Amino acid sequence: MSPLPAGDPPVYAARNYLNTPATGLRSWLTTLDHKRIGVMFLVATLVAFALGGVFALLIRIELLTPGPTIMDAMTYNRIFTLHGVVMIFLFMIPAIPSGFGNFLLPIMLGARDVAFPRLNLLSFYLYLAGAAIALWGMIHGGADTGWTFYTPYSTTTTTKVVPILLGAFVVGFSSILTGLNFIVTTHTLRAPGITWSKLPLFVWSIYATSVIQILATPVLGMTLLLVAIEHAFGWGIFDPARGGDPVLFQHFFWFYSHPAVYIMILPAMAVMSEVVCAFSRKNIFGYKAVAYSSLGIAFVGFFTWGHHLFTSGQSPYDAGVFGVLTMFVGIFTAIKIFNWVATLYRGSISFKTPFLYFLGFLFFLFFGGMTGVALATVSLDVHWQDTYFVVAHFHFIMVGSTIMAFLAALHYWWPKLTGRLYSERWGLVGAVLIISGFVFTFLPQFLLGNEGMPRRYFAYPARYQALNVASSAGASVLAIGFSVVLVYLLVALRHGPVAGSNPWGSRGYEWETSSPPPLENFEVVPAFERGPHEYHDLPAAAPGAGEGRHA
Amino acid sequence: MTAHAGDAAVPAPPHSHRGRYLAVWIALLLLTGLTWGLSRSHVPGFAGVAIALGIAIVKGTLVALFFMHLWDRPGPSRLVLLSSLVFVALLIGLTLLDVSTRSPLALPPDADTAPEALRRTILEEEAAGRRSPPERLPRATP
Structure with a gap:
């Protein structure tokens, strides 16, 4: 494979997946090409993200004043439920694995497509079907249970909980099929030369994510089905009034939903392992440690769900066991953070937009992770449980990290996706607005939670107002930041300079093909002799040196 | 593009095991009958649940091994079945740990x-x- 093409004039590949075999809507909707399916997932998840963001803004506007501001209590309950359901099931879980994973994984393996292309398209339509069912439930009243659907309330509420449960259930199948496809593809379709020790770290993490998707998602399906059955037929499964056990629901629900946090965060780590190498022009420090820690997180992530039940009536003995097990996740996460930082050491660092998001990611992951370790201590959790401290914690670790990674991925692989470059100057403005907006939204919520403000209330004592106003102001900055990013990326789509095949001078396998890639990914079957993160034999030119010119 | 370095170059076995399928089907019916019989025989408390779960695991394993052809596949594929059982044991085990230790300590x-x-x-x-x-x-x- 050729080394860095920094000096070559950038070329927009005339024959690419965007115009081959056709450009019409029908050719997109019936496509079996993993790249197009990935792009469709990206568009769909971004629409879901915008919808969830609107719900978030409505929540923050309502919380500007201690009393009712723009809605009543029931509407508030519905809005925060919809915010959670849309953001988790329709954006954060599928966005990176189904979007970027679909686009990149086969290319990174040197394969022409995933192992089961038809199943891949089915996965996309299942996602759309699940989203449509949930949307129907939202339009016809929505649910007021919160995204966790805790029993016995969810089995007795008169709101439209069943269609939203069913929507999440169907979306779960999409997740399973995508995970299955990625595992089989990684095992069977690697190009000559790509051994397990030469797999890009992105693939390792997506592989670990897929294992969780396959093992945990069926339990969510089973649990949601049991709730729907109890809701419809009154069976006593979780409702104590009918002889059921509501804590059993929480066990089942969190057996999926805690590992689901790693379905969100492992792909984020996947992105960052690629970005940190490309923008520090260094070989990854401790390839095997980073790769195996992904599997470690996936495995240990299954042992920790009980920390969500510390104050729910779970036995103190079980709570103690889960508290200790939870802290093991911190070990594997710390391995990754240490290795990324060690990769930066003496690297030729370039502060491009994706790298800025990497720094934001590192901050949110570390801050959110450390508050997570504190929350895993039972005696502290009793104080913080169901307060805004928990809300701020999971927004930092789960949402902040995932969004940072999603945006880093969007900017890093934008030239590969579209063949064009975005405005780096506006990129930096957007990154600063989003990172600072996120900090200002959720940092006050740590303080609110520590002072005892409970979550999921639409009214609060007046002494909490200043911090709530600060949080809502942060959310406004965040919204402006996302709007800026949306505008300059849409402009770049049509008017951006031609990127060329490898504008970052990256060593990732996906940069060896043209931008945008051809239908077959590579013109000939590639054979890779080097690893995907090897920069030691390259000159220390800054990434972006090969940036292009207008077409 | 046909050349790949993947690990699954094992050809799929022919699907001509009519006798085997019949035997497994009969075994599944017998085990279902056994579960039904167990529900009628009032085996006390936890033992009844443990036996029913054991029968369910045997039935699931038979389906995975023969109807889903794991029996004819190499080791790594069977490892998938084994690891699934580990996670089922984890779900049930840590949940039962809660239920079995809840009363004496909490109440x-x-x-x-x-x-x-x-x-x-x-x-x-x-x-x-x-x-x-x-x-x-x-x-x-x-």
Whole structure:
């Protein structure tokens, strides 16, 4: 494979997946090409993200004043439920694995497509079907249970909980099929030369994510089905009034939903392992440690769900066991953070937009992770449980990290996706607005939670107002930041300079093909002799040196 | 593009195991009957659940091994089945750990009768003049 093409004039590949075999809507909707399916997932998840963001803004506007501001209590309950359901099931879980994973994984393996292309398209339509069912439930009243659907309330509420449960259930199948496809593809379709020790770290993490998707998602399906059955037929499964056990629901629900946090965060780590190498022009420090820690997180992530039940009536003995097990996740996460930082050491660092998001990611992951370790201590959790401290914690670790990674991925692989470059100057403005907006939204919520403000209330004592106003102001900055990013990326789509095949001078396998890639990914079957993160034999030119010119 | 370095170059076995499928099907029916019989025989408490779960695991394993062809596949594929069983054991094990340790630690053995006993003691102390009425506890709900 050729080394860095920094000096070559950038070329927009005339024959690419965007115009081959056709450009019409029908050719997109019936496509079996993993790249197009990935792009469709990206568009769909971004629409879901915008919808969830609107719900978030409505929540923050309502919380500007201690009393009712723009809605009543029931509407508030519905809005925060919809915010959670849309953001988790329709954006954060599928966005990176189904979007970027679909686009990149086969290319990174040197394969022409995933192992089961038809199943891949089915996965996309299942996602759309699940989203449509949930949307129907939202339009016809929505649910007021919160995204966790805790029993016995969810089995007795008169709101439209069943269609939203069913929507999440169907979306779960999409997740399973995508995970299955990625595992089989990684095992069977690697190009000559790509051994397990030469797999890009992105693939390792997506592989670990897929294992969780396959093992945990069926339990969510089973649990949601049991709730729907109890809701419809009154069976006593979780409702104590009918002889059921509501804590059993929480066990089942969190057996999926805690590992689901790693379905969100492992792909984020996947992105960052690629970005940190490309923008520090260094070989990854401790390839095997980073790769195996992904599997470690996936495995240990299954042992920790009980920390969500510390104050729910779970036995103190079980709570103690889960508290200790939870802290093991911190070990594997710390391995990754240490290795990324060690990769930066003496690297030729370039502060491009994706790298800025990497720094934001590192901050949110570390801050959110450390508050997570504190929350895993039972005696502290009793104080913080169901307060805004928990809300701020999971927004930092789960949402902040995932969004940072999603945006880093969007900017890093934008030239590969579209063949064009975005405005780096506006990129930096957007990154600063989003990172600072996120900090200002959720940092006050740590303080609110520590002072005892409970979550999921639409009214609060007046002494909490200043911090709530600060949080809502942060959310406004965040919204402006996302709007800026949306505008300059849409402009770049049509008017951006031609990127060329490898504008970052990256060593990732996906940069060896043209931008945008051809239908077959590579013109000939590639054979890779080097690893995907090897920069030691390259000159220390800054990434972006090969940036292009207008077409 | 046909050349790949993947690990699954094993050809799929021919699907001509009619006798085997029939035997497995009969075994599944017998095991279903056994589960039904178990539900009618009132095996006490945990033993009944354990036996029913054991039968369910055997049935699931038979389906995976023969109807889903794991029996004819190499080791790594069977490892998938084994690891699935580990995670099922994890889900059931840590949940049962909660249920089995919940009562003795979270609720004392006399939790149901304690409030009523306490109320009686307080009333007796009030009657004897050793306690003033404002400290009286509300009546325990049945």
